[in-house]
Amino acid sequence: MQRMIVAGLTAVALLALSACGGAPSSGEAGAPSPTQTDKLTVVTHDAFTLPDELKAKFADETGLEVTYVAPGDTGTLVNQLVLTKDSPLGDVVYGIDNTFASRAASEGVLVDYESPLAASTQEFAAPQLTPIDFGDVCINADTAWFEAAGIEIPSTLDDLTDPVYKDLLVVTNPASSAPGLSFLLATIGAKGEDGYLDYWQALSDNGTKVASGWTEAYYTDFSGADGKGPRPLVLSYSTSPAYTVDGDTSTTQALLGTCFRAVEYAGVLHGTTNEAGAQKFIDFMLSPEVQAAIPENLYMYPVIADTPLPKDWARFAPLSEVPFEVPAEQIGQHRDQWIRDWTEAIG
Amino acid sequence: MNPWGWRVAWLLAAAVPLAFLTLFFAWPAASLVLRGFHDGDGWTLSGFQTVFASPRTWRAVGFTLTSATASTLLCLLLGLPGAYLLYRTRFAGQGALRALVSVPFVLPTVVVGVAFGALLREDGLLGWAGLSGTPAAILGAMVFFNYSVVVRTVGSMWARLDPRLEQAAATLGASPLRVLLGVTLPALAPAIVSAASLVFLFSASSYGIVMVLGQGSYSSIETEIWFLTTQLLDLRSAAALSITQLVIVTLALWLSSAAQTRTTASLRLQPDSATSRRFDRRRDWAPMALTLGVTVVLLVAPLGNLLWLSLHRGDRLTLANYSQLASDGAMGTTLWAAGRTSLVTALAATGMAVALGMLVSLVASRRPRSTSARRGLAALESLFLLPLGVSAVTVGFGYLITLNRPPLDLRSSLVLIPIAQAVVALPLIVRILLPVLRAIDPRQLEAASTLGSGPLRVLLRIELPHLWRGLGLATGFAFATSLGEFGATSFLARPDNPTLPVLIFRLFGRPGSETYGMALAASVLLAGLAGITMAAAERLRPQEVTTW
Numbered sequence: 082m083q084r085m086i087v088a089g090l091t092a093v094a095l096l097a098l099s100a101c102g103g104a105p106s107s108g109e110a111g112a113p114s115p116t117q118t119d120k121l122t123v124v125t126h127d128a129f130t131l132p133d134e135l136k137a138k139f140a141d142e143t144g145l146e147v148t149y150v151a152p153g154d155t156g157t158l159v160n161q162l163v164l165t166k167d168s169p170l171g172d173v174v175y176g177i178d179n180t181f182a183s184r185a186a187s188e189g190v191l192v193d194y195e196s197p198l199a200a201s202t203q204e205f206a207a208p209q210l211t212p213i214d215f216g217d218v219c220i221n222a223d224t225a226w227f228e229a230a231g232i233e234i235p236s237t238l239d240d241l242t243d244p245v246y247k248d249l250l251v252v253t254n255p256a257s258s259a260p261g262l263s264f265l266l267a268t269i270g271a272k273g274e275d276g277y278l279d280y281w282q283a284l285s286d287n288g289t290k291v292a293s294g295w296t297e298a299y300y301t302d303f304s305g306a307d308g309k310g311p312r313p314l315v316l317s318y319s320t321s322p323a324y325t326v327d328g329d330t331s332t333t334q335a336l337l338g339t340c341f342r343a344v345e346y347a348g349v350l351h352g353t354t355n356e357a358g359a360q361k362f363i364d365f366m367l368s369p370e371v372q373a374a375i376p377e378n379l380y381m382y383p384v385i386a387d388t389p390l391p392k393d394w395a396r397f398a399p400l401s402e403v404p405f406e407v408p409a410e411q412i413g414q415h416r417d418q419w420i421r422d423w424t425e426a427i428g
Numbered sequence: 429m430n431p432w433g434w435r436v437a438w439l440l441a442a443a444v445p446l447a448f449l450t451l452f453f454a455w456p457a458a459s460l461v462l463r464g465f466h467d468g469d470g471w472t473l474s475g476f477q478t479v480f481a482s483p484r485t486w487r488a489v490g491f492t493l494t495s496a497t498a499s500t501l502l503c504l505l506l507g508l509p510g511a512y513l514l515y516r517t518r519f520a521g522q523g524a525l526r527a528l529v530s531v532p533f534v535l536p537t538v539v540v541g542v543a544f545g546a547l548l549r550e551d552g553l554l555g556w557a558g559l560s561g562t563p564a565a566i567l568g569a570m571v572f573f574n575y576s577v578v579v580r581t582v583g584s585m586w587a588r589l590d591p592r593l594e595q596a597a598a599t600l601g602a603s604p605l606r607v608l609l610g611v612t613l614p615a616l617a618p619a620i621v622s623a624a625s626l627v628f629l630f631s632a633s634s635y636g637i638v639m640v641l642g643q644g645s646y647s648s649i650e651t652e653i654w655f656l657t658t659q660l661l662d663l664r665s666a667a668a669l670s671i672t673q674l675v676i677v678t679l680a681l682w683l684s685s686a687a688q689t690r691t692t693a694s695l696r697l698q699p700d701s702a703t704s705r706r707f708d709r710r711r712d713w714a715p716m717a718l719t720l721g722v723t724v725v726l727l728v729a730p731l732g733n734l735l736w737l738s739l740h741r742g743d744r745l746t747l748a749n750y751s752q753l754a755s756d757g758a759m760g761t762t763l764w765a766a767g768r769t770s771l772v773t774a775l776a777a778t779g780m781a782v783a784l785g786m787l788v789s790l791v792a793s794r795r796p797r798s799t800s801a802r803r804g805l806a807a808l809e810s811l812f813l814l815p816l817g818v819s820a821v822t823v824g825f826g827y828l829i830t831l832n833r834p835p836l837d838l839r840s841s842l843v844l845i846p847i848a849q850a851v852v853a854l855p856l857i858v859r860i861l862l863p864v865l866r867a868i869d870p871r872q873l874e875a876a877s878t879l880g881s882g883p884l885r886v887l888l889r890i891e892l893p894h895l896w897r898g899l900g901l902a903t904g905f906a907f908a909t910s911l912g913e914f915g916a917t918s919f920l921a922r923p924d925n926p927t928l929p930v931l932i933f934r935l936f937g938r939p940g941s942e943t944y945g946m947a948l949a950a951s952v953l954l955a956g957l958a959g960i961t962m963a964a965a966e967r968l969r970p971q972e973v974t975t976w
Contacts, residue, residue, distance in 0.1 A: 122840050128937055129923055136924075150840045151923045153658060160661040161828055161919075168832040170839060254644040256655050290561075293639045296538060296936040300944060301545035307742070307944045308542070311551045317939065324940035380938065417660050425484070 126176030173359035183413030210346035214381035217319035217340035218263035223305030226313035248288035267341035270405030340401035456826025464667020475664035496632035499570035507578025509715035515583030519707035527963035534912030534958035536929035537636025543730035585619035617691035625684035677817030738948035749945035774910035777849035785857030793865035820915030904965025
């Protein structure tokens with residue numbers, strides 16, 4: 082009987098192995114011709130949220146049965162789409178940002194779509210993608226801390242390496258955090274490809290702490306948020322001060338000279354079986370109701386220019402007039418190398 | 429049933445869990461790894477050259493091995509006295525303490541990061557120690573997570589050791605220390621080895637702890653695989669590292685399996701009530717002091733801190749975080765909906781994992797005479813432990829390229845979440861149930877056969893009742909693991925139906941007092957749910973078990 086068990090186990094194991102053998106060539110399906118279905122799968126980044134009423138309205142108006150999946154941050158999201166391009170995860174994607182946009186386009190993950198509603202959004206144009214919202218990733222300061230310490234709040238990237246601000250800043254790791262990658266790009270935009278690592282070395286020498294993610298930095302190390310940590314400077318968003326309002330002032334402020342502009346896009350996935358539904362979803366994201374809901378739900382600025390903003394935003398969440406920029410093609414070509422180099426030098 | 433019938437039955441019993449493991453673990457993981465060895469034109473091993481030429485890889489391998497070994501040793505050192513105290517003595521408050529030590533096991537890393545981070549940062553309660561971002565912080569969190577694995581796995585065995593052997597040794601003049609080293613610990617060795625191998629695998633494959641508490645300054649094989657896969661999609665290097673991870677895990681399992689074979693002796697197990705004795709201050713002060721110390725520093729401080737924070741908004745002491753979470757909900761869902769999703773998912777996962785785990789344990793506990801058959805069974809057992817040692821990201825990304833067409837197009841299906849959790853819980857169940865079955869005295873089985881009991885009767889009257897005793901603990905652990913599972917779940921997350929850990933993660937990802945407060949409150953509720961589950965599982969064990 083024991084021999085039988087062993088023989089049986091071997092047979093099952095062999096079956097398993099033969100099943101694995103065929104795997105690398107999986108998915109020669111290519112792009113099936115668009116057939117109309119009433120199902121739509123929307124793939125988003127893990128911070129996506131919209132009010133239930135809006136989602137229900139979209140489903141009602143289009144008659145589609147919509148499933149939302151959220152497999153990770155923008156990098157994880159794009160890489161999953163690249164991995165599955167022969168057999169796509171869904172029909173439409175929202176949440177690819179400009180740090181990964183060129184990768185999505187160059188890997189053939191998307192098909193073209195130009196929304197009739199996207200007219201006023203030329204400034205963020207990216208191949209095959211429709212911009213939905215944008216915002217700035219900036220250093221935030223705890224204003225009360227600086228007032229109490231009698232130190233002037235820093236305003237530029239160079240200020241952050243000044244010994245006056247020693248041990249005051251916490252940022253996030255570009256290898257594991259999306260805002261961290263944005264800030265890395267801000268330093269590359271400011272200091273150039275040859276200078277950014279020296280700048281980071283100076284930051285490091287000045288006691289800058291690198292946390293693994295936004296939550297740890299903002300809620301554990303930063304003094305201006307509810308976690309009441311020890312450091313009064315943190316990497317966050319230009320809109321974050323709108324959520325630390327106390328009475329008629331905010332206890333934090335974004336340093337608008339340290340920002341990188343992040344743009345979030347939507348796109349129709351190559352190989353979708355419901356191209357029309359996917360296009361409708363992109364139009365939906367550009368509709369006035371969704372655009373108006375974006376600030377309070379996604380903490381970003383709506384891309385359609387005349388959308389009303391929450392009343393606090395004009396005062397507490399202004400955009401930077403001089404964000405640092407790095408051309409998308411250049412990000413696409415060098416992103417991985419920059420992260421690796423940064424990790425070797427600083428991480 | 430005739431002997432042939434039994435052979436077929438055992439084969440089937442092995443085939444069902446094997447098929448499950450193949451479909452939902454081996455095939456997806458192997459497919460992703462194989463992609464890394466295929467560069468479009470043909471097969472290549474270039475990933476190994478790149479990866480092993482980098483000093484970073486060697487640092488990661490070294491860190492993985494040292495941190496997992498140190499964590500295993502520390503857990504044993506601290507956990508064995510805890511197992512004695514919580515399972516061999518009786519005192520008031522013991523039940524609560526047993527439940528408390530298991531709570532960390534289910535907490536998602538983001539919660540642990542917040543709980544520990546607030547303690548360790550410069551101005552925190554333990555800030556004076558300067559541990560923030562050091563390997564000591566990582567090690568502390570690994571022990572925080574795995575302490576209960578040792579306490580419970582070893583404790584439940586200890587509770588049932590026949591005290592007469594120890595008593596005999598003591599009567600013959602052996603000192604208490606000698607009894608412990610010469611009689612008790614050797615008898616517990618299989619459970620100790622079992623617990624140690626689990627702790628090693630959990631520690632070696634922990635992603636969040638190393639990332640969050642190491643603050644990016646330390647990397648392990650697991651964090652390298654995550655980085656290469658999710659951020660760079662460098663499957664070639666990731667595959668080479670996955671193979672390295674597999675080799676290390678296989679070696680560890682082989683070592684533990686060898687140690688287990690050498691140490692397993694049939695034990696006379698007792699119902700626990702017969703062996704536990706009242707707490708005696710003179711005799712038991714040392715384990716009590718150590719266990720209380722561990723509990724206060726590693727468990728009460730971070731968990732109490734979490735509770736304290738959750739009761740505040742701004743500087744005010746308030747229940748607002750809880751009431752708002754309960755009434756308004758957040759992120760397009762309510763607390764009740766997320767709680768229900770979590771419970772239903774965890775129940776489904778536990779059901780699958782327990783059913784399959786029982787089958788695997790029964791098959792692997794056969795006692796064949798031929799060596800090759802015994803080896804085959806040992807291999808089968810190890811096979812089911814592999815999911816603990818293989819990266820969740822490898823399995824998660826593997827699902828995307830394998831379960832992608834009908835009838836197995838499960839990628840956006842809610843069914844895949846409990847399945848992924850069951851894959852993670854299954855090894856734990858096997859590791860808890862097998863030592864119990866192996867400890868059955870073969871003479872008892874032989875006596876039953878000689879007296880005319882057929883295999884079915886032996887199974888029903890002797891083996892199943894024994895299995896039943898381990899089942900409460902196994903179910904509790906499986907349920908708690910599923911409840912807190914975040915790694916695999918996060919890749920399959922559905923924003924409209926989040927589990928509690930996913931909801932907590934999303935709440936902690938946004939600015940504002942309200943979301944932060946609600947995230948804390950939800951974390952405390954998850955911890956409470958875990959404590960209650962474990963306490964209930966403890967009571968689930970039936971008393972009417974066969975004794976002799």
